[in-house]
Amino acid sequence: AAALFDSGLLAGQRVVITAGPTREALDPVRYISNHSSGRMGFALARAAVDAGARTTLVSGPVQLATPAHVRRVDVESAQQMLDQCLELLPECDIFIACAAVADYRPATFASQKIKKGAERSSLELVRNPDIVATVAASSAAPFTVGFAAETSKLLEYAQAKMENKQLDMIVANDVAGAGIGFNSDENAATVLWPGGSEVLEQASKLNIARRIIALIAKQMKNSSE
Ligand code: CTP
Ligand code: CA
Numbered sequence: 001a002a003a004l005f006d007s008g009l010l011a012g013q014r015v016v017i018t019a020g021p022t023r024e025a026l027d028p029v030r031y032i033s034n035h036s037s038g039r040m041g042f043a044l045a046r047a048a049v050d051a052g053a054r055t056t057l058v059s060g061p062v063q064l065a066t067p068a069h070v071r072r073v074d075v076e077s078a079q080q081m082l083d084q085c086l087e088l089l090p091e092c093d094i095f096i097a098c099a100a101v102a103d104y105r106p107a108t109f110a111s112q113k114i115k116k117g118a119e120r121s122s123l124e125l126v127r128n129p130d131i132v133a134t135v136a137a138s139s140a141a142p143f144t145v146g147f148a149a150e151t152s153k154l155l156e157y158a159q160a161k162m163e164n165k166q167l168d169m170i171v172a173n174d175v176a177g178a179g180i181g182f183n184s185d186e187n188a189a190t191v192l193w194p195g196g197s198e199v200l201e202q203a204s205k206l207n208i209a210r211r212i213i214a215l216i217a218k219q220m221k222n223s224s225e
Helices: 039-050 078-091 131-136 154-164 205-224
Strands: 014-019 024-027 030-032 054-059 071-074 094-097 104-106 125-127 143-150 169-174 186-193 196-204
Touching: 014 039, 014 078, 024 104, 030 104, 039 054, 039 094, 039 205, 054 078, 078 131, 094 131, 094 205, 131 143, 143 154, 143 205, 154 169, 154 186, 169 205, 186 205, 196 205
Parallel strands: 014 054, 014 094, 054 071, 094 143, 143 169
Antiparallel strands: 024 030, 104 125, 169 186, 186 196
């Protein structure tokens, strides 16, 4: 299988990709989560392997088969996803954060199922760690790529996220439109990096993934020259 990783745009590179949603437990039977099929992250993993990269998926709960030759680590919560990513970091050249990480988790976990009571109830939440920002801020950080799914001011918010999180690239996804994003097989995006951008017209997630991988390879080459 070593020959698999000998050629291609990312030959010999070690890629870690987060994918899918996270689940933040409230009690043994309930959790907070969000819509994410994991398909974009899994398509990226397949495209990375096809480009010669040794690829690991750190995946939240999804209903997808693992692409061939991809190592997969399953997690549930944002904290578990962060822990796994940090463990993989010493052997990571490219980090792609495609997961829809829950921004908050319940402040406390109830070890017994919570019983209903009052007519009104509220839930105290605390912020989760930012996985991609933590990776980008680490010493000897890999080439770090984020996603930004927005329903308005797409490029403005995406640019701000790239700067605030110190990312090398961000994939801006308009999730307001019908038929693309979330549970769809198709996607469209604008890829931004410091000093440039490229529009990826609507296409299959695998096609979009291959083009993102090609842009990463090109941008890494440019910034090492
Ligand atoms: N991300 C992450 N860890 C988090 C939240 C987000 O790694 N706790 C990553 C996502 O995987 C994505 C990028 O950060 O690559 C942007 O996620 P997004 O939800 O669009 O941005 P946030 O910074 O969470 O801001 P907001 O949800 O308020 O728009
Ligand atoms: Ca968020």
